[in-house]
Amino acid sequence: MLRFSFVPMFAFWLGLFSGLCTILMQNPAPKDPSSTPIAQEKSCSQVTPSTIVRTTRKDKMEGAVEENIRRWSIEIKNSSGRKHALAHYFRAENYYVIGKYDEAMRDLEAVPNLAKPVRASFIARINNGLGQYEAALTELGHNNYGSEIRAYALLKTNQVKGAIEECNKSIKQHNANELTYLIRGQAYQSLGENQKAIRDFTKSLYKATIGDESFVDYQSSQNYDTGTEVRLLHNAEVYQRRAMSFARTGKSTRAMQDMKQSALLGFSAGMDAGVFEAGMGAVPQ
Numbered sequence: 001m002l003r004f005s006f007v008p009m010f011a012f013w014l015g016l017f018s019g020l021c022t023i024l025m026q027n028p029a030p031k032d033p034s035s036t037p038i039a040q041e042k043s044c045s046q047v048t049p050s051t052i053v054r055t056t057r058k059d060k061m062e063g064a065v066e067e068n069i070r071r072w073s074i075e076i077k078n079s080s081g082r083k084h085a086l087a088h089y090f091r092a093e094n095y096y097v098i099g100k101y102d103e104a105m106r107d108l109e110a111v112p113n114l115a116k117p118v119r120a121s122f123i124a125r126i127n128n129g130l131g132q133y134e135a136a137l138t139e140l141g142h143n144n145y146g147s148e149i150r151a152y153a154l155l156k157t158n159q160v161k162g163a164i165e166e167c168n169k170s171i172k173q174h175n176a177n178e179l180t181y182l183i184r185g186q187a188y189q190s191l192g193e194n195q196k197a198i199r200d201f202t203k204s205l206y207k208a209t210i211g212d213e214s215f216v217d218y219q220s221s222q223n224y225d226t227g228t229e230v231r232l233l234h235n236a237e238v239y240q241r242r243a244m245s246f247a248r249t250g251k252s253t254r255a256m257q258d259m260k261q262s263a264l265l266g267f268s269a270g271m272d273a274g275v276f277e278a279g280m281g282a283v284p285q
Contacts, residue, residue: 061097062098066098069094072090085111085113088107088110092107095107096122101129105126108122117146120143121145124137124146128149134157137153147166147167148166148167150166151163151166151167151180151184160191161187163184163187167180167183167187178204178208178231179204181200181203181204181207182201182234185199185200185201189245194248194249208238232265236262236265239259239261242258
């Protein structure tokens with residue numbers, strides 16, 4: 001399904017940029033060094049299919065999030081009681097997605113009766129987003145909530161076995177989602193257990209494909225839909241990581257297939273599992 005969805009867009013933008021580069025190279029302006037054929041050739045080489053797809057998806061997702069924030073802002077002005085609190089919570093989730101952590105925290109503070117484990121998990125996600133992994137672990141404490149958040153923080157602080165154990169616990173309790181298998185796969189990969197990593201990455205892709213509701217929770221049904229874009233970004237990273245494990249086990253053909261799929265989805269080396277924690281928020285009761 002992903003292939004059919006993105007190949008037309010991929011072909012359109014690739015054709016457009018190729019044509020533009022050709023026109024520019026045929027009409028250089030000698031007085032401007034940046035417009036010479038050599039400079040234009042260098043510029044063209046920097047425009048890759050992956051860049052085009054990634055930029056398009058990033059713009060689309062950020063636009064959707066901004067629309068969500070606008071809608072929840074209206075709801076905050078026009079509601080009271082529980083609906084008012086929920087609107088603050090869901091706007092906080094959207095601020096979190098685009099990295100506006102101060103705004104997210106202000107909205108979180110406007111939800112008076114938010115359960116302690118839910119509040120702790122949200123703050124821990126923000127800590128992870130800021131790279132403050134020890135603070136995230138301290139915030140979560142020893143409660144059973146926010147397992148993937150804790151596992152990610154453990155992984156980032158080189159507590160690899162602890163991360164695996166945390167993921168195992170989620171799987172045994174039937175609370176596992178895409179992130180559970182992505183994080184455990186990364187942990188196995190860091191230990192050189194690439195076959196186990198491949199199995200977990202494959203499971204992560206499967207759960208994203210069938211649309212596991214635990215990944216993009218109830219809040220997405222109240223928003224302009226960003227769930228599809230979140231999953232595609234998630235899959236882009238998983239394909240990239242699985243390609244690494246395939247390569248390390250001598251399966252070069254499979255590795256190349258995954259690299260191509262990752263590029264088609266617009267994978268960026270700057271992406272990280274923390275980006276996808278936006279789907280782990282819980283709805284306050």
